[in-house]
Amino acid sequence: MATMENTMFLVFVFVALITKEALAAQHAVGGSQGWDESTDFDTWAKGQTFKVGDQLVFKYASGLHSVVEVASESAYKNCDLGSALNSMNGGSNVVKLNKAGTRYFACGTLGHCNQGMKVKIKTVTGNAPSSPAPSSTSDAPGPSQSSASFVMAVAVLLATFMLYVF
Numbered sequence: 001m002a003t004m005e006n007t008m009f010l011v012f013v014f015v016a017l018i019t020k021e022a023l024a025a026q027h028a029v030g031g032s033q034g035w036d037e038s039t040d041f042d043t044w045a046k047g048q049t050f051k052v053g054d055q056l057v058f059k060y061a062s063g064l065h066s067v068v069e070v071a072s073e074s075a076y077k078n079c080d081l082g083s084a085l086n087s088m089n090g091g092s093n094v095v096k097l098n099k100a101g102t103r104y105f106a107c108g109t110l111g112h113c114n115q116g117m118k119v120k121i122k123t124v125t126g127n128a129p130s131s132p133a134p135s136s137t138s139d140a141p142g143p144s145q146s147s148a149s150f151v152m153a154v155a156v157l158l159a160t161f162m163l164y165v166f
């Protein structure tokens, strides 16, 4: 029989798991330096993991720079911005990484791409193996067989929790 304390504990565990899944990360392109000629974007990108659902945020001085997405590795390498997929400006742009794969961005200001103001983003699927439950949560039900039953379990637990509180 579930006590109030047990129920609250389970709710916390499940809400924490769900929140971790649901919260997509925002990546400020270039880190604190932002979208700028002086930023080392290769190094920055290597330190990041881009998952499906995450967002890129380009921050820069409006008018000085822009964000141009190009379709191919060769266009990226050659700074060939003539066949751009998309072009953004205004100083703050958000790009959603909605599928796995590689995307290429460069600055559209003349000469900036050739100075290295470009970045290649490799997005991976977000289905990373879930971390094993720590031994202290051995009272909790084991890993769910499917995400549907998992969601159902959370819904039931939350409903139970609400009944206790209100």
Ligand SMILES: [Cu+2]
Pocket (backbone or CB within 6 Å): 036, 037, 064, 065, 066, 107, 108, 109, 112, 117
């Ligand atoms: Cu620029």
